[in-house]
Amino acid sequence: MTGGFLSNEDRILGDAFLKDGYIIRAVEDRASLDRIQARMAELAAAQLKLDPPDDPKAFLDDIHSQVGPDKLNAFRLAMIAGINSEPWFRRAYYSLAEKTLASLVGNELAMQRRANLSIQLPGDESSLLPAHTDTWAGDSPFEVVVWLPLVDCRATKSMFILPPAANAKAAAKLSDYNDKGVEALYRDYEADARFLAVDYGQFLLFDQNLIHGNRVNAEKTTRWTFNCRFKGLFTPYADKKLGEFFEPITMRPQTRVGLAYKLPEGFQ
């Protein structure tokens, strides 16, 4: 049987992931999470010419009092550039979900080179992601997303996903929406969509082959979330290539040996 040699622990986690299409867990390295959050708050304050905040979470939650929708995308891009230029950032991000990734994806992994950041101000309609799967847009079905909130994310301040059963129903009828569009798709499956409650201190790991997206943030505070893709290093790639979009992060010694090996020439 496939996976018959998995440990009990891996089997239990894997069954939960396959049933729901996602898992939500406490981060595996709280110090790294706090470091990322603190640095983001510092970068945001510097960008806005403010003093570094005492309470990073409250500052980030309230950023809509400092940044309006017109300046939001430039601000967001500056935040992404700032955090991705920290040499420790990707290792810290990986450490938040290291064991879970090993269990659900593998022990030789490729990681997205630059994590994305989503900032959603209360009531802002300008930066929404309609219902989609990443695979429709050129991602490999072997990719998962590690989604990380810097503030507590609940209801429309979070993202929604269709669990596998509802997703399968929607996928079977997808061609009906060529004309009707994905907003109609969302409406028709809205009752099945799960808005995932993920608080600061937790991460969400989800299967991006399932329909997901977000709506206008109807909460009173601003959403800050990272998303970053991981896949088995030797699983098939789609549009996002190794070396361009992805980078190997946990290659094992015998793989290095194998990749470097050249059969001796001229020896019979």
Ligand SMILES: O=C(O)CCC(=O)C(=O)O
């Ligand atoms: O953060 C969201 O609302 C959606 C994220 C998403 O679509 C993704 O990470 O693939």
Ligand SMILES: [Fe+2]
């Ligand atoms: Fe997505």
